[in-house]
Amino acid sequence: xxxxxxxxxxxxxxxxxxxxxxxxxxxxxxxxxxxxxxGAAWSVALRSAAGAPTVAIxxxxxxxxxxxxxxxxxxxxxxxxxxxxxxxxxxxxxxxGSRAERRYYVDYNLFAGSLLLVPLLSEPAxxxxxxxxxxxxxxxxxxxxxTRGALEAAWKYVVxxxxxxxxxxxxxxxxYWALRGAGGAAxxxxxxxxxxxxxxxxxxxxxxxxxxxxxxxxxGLVPLHTWVPDAYRHAPAPVCALxxxxxxxxxxxxxxxxxxxxxGVPGAHAGxxxxxxxLLSVGVAVFLILQASDYKHVFAYSxxxxxxxxxVAAGLGGALASYGAAAQVLAHSVTKTFCFLAAGAAAVVTPxxxxxxxxxxxxxxxxxxxxxxxxxxxxxxxxxxLSEFTIFRAGFAERYPIAAALLAGFVAVGFFAVxxxxxxxxxxxxxVRKVIPLPGACVFAxxxxxxxxxxxxxxxxxxxxxxxxxAALWIGR
Amino acid sequence: MVQSAWAVALNDLAGGLFLLTAxxxxxVRQVQACLAAFVLxxxxxxxxxxxxxxxxxxxxxxxxxxxxxxxxxVLLPWLLRGTVPEEIYTRRELSQLVNVPASLLIALALxxxxxxxxxxxAPAQDAFIRVNLPIGLAxxxxxxxxxxTRREAVPxxxxxxxxxxGAFLAGVSIAPDLPLIAELAASFDVxxxxxVMGILTRAIHEHVGTTDIVELVERSDEEEL
Numbered sequence: 001x002x003x004x005x006x007x008x009x010x011x012x013x014x015x016x017x018x019x020x021x022x023x024x025x026x027x028x029x030x031x032x033x034x035x036x037x038x039g040a041a042w043s044v045a046l047r048s049a050a051g052a053p054t055v056a057i058x059x060x061x062x063x064x065x066x067x068x069x070x071x072x073x074x075x076x077x078x079x080x081x082x083x084x085x086x087x088x089x090x091x092x093x094x095x096x097g098s099r100a101e102r103r104y105y106v107d108y109n110l111f112a113g114s115l116l117l118v119p120l121l122s123e124p125a126x127x128x129x130x131x132x133x134x135x136x137x138x139x140x141x142x143x144x145x146x147t148r149g150a151l152e153a154a155w156k157y158v159v160x161x162x163x164x165x166x167x168x169x170x171x172x173x174x175x176y177w178a179l180r181g182a183g184g185a186a187x188x189x190x191x192x193x194x195x196x197x198x199x200x201x202x203x204x205x206x207x208x209x210x211x212x213x214x215x216x217x218x219x220g221l222v223p224l225h226t227w228v229p230d231a232y233r234h235a236p237a238p239v240c241a242l243x244x245x246x247x248x249x250x251x252x253x254x255x256x257x258x259x260x261x262x263x264g265v266p267g268a269h270a271g272x273x274x275x276x277x278x279l280l281s282v283g284v285a286v287f288l289i290l291q292a293s294d295y296k297h298v299f300a301y302s303x304x305x306x307x308x309x310x311x312v313a314a315g316l317g318g319a320l321a322s323y324g325a326a327a328q329v330l331a332h333s334v335t336k337t338f339c340f341l342a343a344g345a346a347a348v349v350t351p352x353x354x355x356x357x358x359x360x361x362x363x364x365x366x367x368x369x370x371x372x373x374x375x376x377x378x379x380x381x382x383x384x385x386l387s388e389f390t391i392f393r394a395g396f397a398e399r400y401p402i403a404a405a406l407l408a409g410f411v412a413v414g415f416f417a418v419x420x421x422x423x424x425x426x427x428x429x430x431x432v433r434k435v436i437p438l439p440g441a442c443v444f445a446x447x448x449x450x451x452x453x454x455x456x457x458x459x460x461x462x463x464x465x466x467x468x469x470x471a472a473l474w475i476g477r
Numbered sequence: 478m479v480q481s482a483w484a485v486a487l488n489d490l491a492g493g494l495f496l497l498t499a500x501x502x503x504x505v506r507q508v509q510a511c512l513a514a515f516v517l518x519x520x521x522x523x524x525x526x527x528x529x530x531x532x533x534x535x536x537x538x539x540x541x542x543x544x545x546x547x548x549x550x551v552l553l554p555w556l557l558r559g560t561v562p563e564e565i566y567t568r569r570e571l572s573q574l575v576n577v578p579a580s581l582l583i584a585l586a587l588x589x590x591x592x593x594x595x596x597x598x599a600p601a602q603d604a605f606i607r608v609n610l611p612i613g614l615a616x617x618x619x620x621x622x623x624x625x626t627r628r629e630a631v632p633x634x635x636x637x638x639x640x641x642x643g644a645f646l647a648g649v650s651i652a653p654d655l656p657l658i659a660e661l662a663a664s665f666d667v668x669x670x671x672x673v674m675g676i677l678t679r680a681i682h683e684h685v686g687t688t689d690i691v692e693l694v695e696r697s698d699e700e701e702l
Binding site: 129162170174 | 597613621624630637641643644647648651652654662669670680684685
């Protein structure tokens with residue numbers, strides 16, 4: 001039951017926001033729905049961490065370890081972005097109670113609902129449709145400000161990701177064919193994994209590549225990555241947090257679901273393709289970070305970098321690498337959400353693209369941006385550092401020393417590139433005098449989002465550790 | 478599966494015409510003609526589904542064909558007319574980034590590539606898959622080409638949907654018994670795509686005054702400077 005209710009909660013908030021209301025009732029309803037969804041997701045995750053999958057309708061709606069990791073991350077990102085929106089929307093986008101504000105919350109909740117749906121579905125064809133919905137329901141959020149740049153960003157985003165979706169569709173159809181040919185019963189993730197050893201290698205390889213390239217468009221994987229900088233520059237900050245922390249997570253989840261299937265077919269070379277695509281994306285992303293024009297772009301490109309790292313980890317195979325991949329999914333999601341909220345705070349206090357001396361303009365926003373930069377670049381002892389280090393170690397342990405060394409080299413260059421940009425924005429002399437105070441809800445959301453960023457590097461609580469191990473089992477089988 | 482020569486020949490015909498309409502989408506120069514080619518392509522997809530249904534006796538395929546005609550040949554043009562301003566819809570003489578002979582050559586190369594990729598995957602004894610899989614893949618590739626060479630919003634939208642048609646042409650042969658719920662949801666999805674991109678096209682038209690996407694990109698680059 002819980003599983004069915006979770007995506008319905010944001011839907012209810014979206015319906016609520018359709019009707020005119022006083023003050024910030026729509027924002028309040030959004031926060032309430034997000035909090036309830038997060039609570040429910042956490043209860044599902046606790047059960048999964050103990051090794052017991054939650055099943056609502058067998059074969060259609062269910063949630064195991066990997067699904068629970070994606071679910072709880074999406075719900076968490078949604079909650080912090082909803083709280084941040086409470087302050088951000090009225091400060092930057094639309095006055096409280098206006099039509100534009102309601103439009104924002106309708107779109108926001110529909111998008112959140114579609115994101116929560118993806119990890120709950122067991123049938124790959126329906127997962128494909130849910131992923132397509134996440135694109136369609138976020139288009140108007142990306143183009144929310146209706147400026148020329150925002151509309152262009154929205155158009156690029158929708159065209160490139162839907163192009164990828166059409167490619168992935170053929171991949172899923174081939175998967176179904178392979179399943180039937182192998183005598184498999186149900187078209188579910190589990191059914192695919194069970195039938196994998198009897199599938200022909202060539203067919204599996206074609207299907208896996210189509211899905212990887214197609215869904216990769218949503219992750220910003222090279223070569224369908226050109227929508228990324230525009231969308232992240234023009235989308236409102238909480239939407240960026242959802243795009244990077246939640247949307248990328250669920251799409252990556254769908255790809256990771258296929259990894260054990262493809263790895264179960266001898267001769268399909270799934271690991272090699274994952275490592276190749278992953279390294280290519282990491283390399284291109286690092287060079288894009290080097291020449292990025294502002295810190296929002298830096299965070300956008302660093303999303304591509306992290307997705308690439310996770311794919312490499314999944315391609316390495318083995319228990320350690322799978323654990324590293326799961327840990328990196330978690331670390332990326334919580335850290336990048338914090339980064340985009342910090343970028344949003346910076347945009348609130350000083351609405352200019354070129355920012356310098358943020359620490360003097362607003363100590364809260366400046367400190368947050370600095371922490372976000374350090375965390376996402378992978379400074380020890382924060383969570384991203386730990387998971388990346390695990391992946392390097394796994395690379396050497398699994399006898400892929402060249403891939404591991406290349407990855408480590410790219411990540412090191414990426415670290416300095418990210419910090420150079422963040423330094424410029426945070427330190428230095430402040431150019432502007434006029435400062436807009438940061439709304440209380442934004443400060444609260446930043447503080448709440450910073451807790452897992454700081455905490456997970458030093459100490460991973462038992463349930464979270466259990467969840468990561470469970471998720472790793474599903475990636476690495 | 479026993480496949481009668483008639484059904485195979487008819488399906489070959491539908492597949493060949495499907496490929497022609499996919500190529501037509503790359504070269505026609507009017508928004509109206511582009512849309513007409515897409516409707517024709519969808520009808521041919523439905524025809525292939527009907528032929529396969531008759532030959533294999535899978536009733537789901539009849540439903541797939543009917544849904545395809547209802548959604549892509551009837552509802553879609555109507556919905557597009559409702560959301561996209563008339564002025565864009567009737568515009569003529571589209572400019573393209575790659576000229577027609579070059580586009581045709583690339584389309585030819587893509588078709589060959591699709592054939593080379595798909596034929597080793599298809600079983601020798603199934604004449605339907607041996608036609609639908611390579612042509613579906615070629616349709617996917619060629620429509621992707623039309624997507625990148627077009628400058629106008631509506632033809633780009635049509636190119637996207639044509640990519641999906643290509644995937645489904647392969648799908649009716651390789652996954653004929655895919656649960657109908659997936660097919661229904663995918664059709665619903667097509668309508669949402671048209672609605673969302675139609676509204677976006679209208680917003681671009683109203684705020685920017687052009688639906689030439691390339692021009693839009695160039696202008697907004699200038700603004701950033």
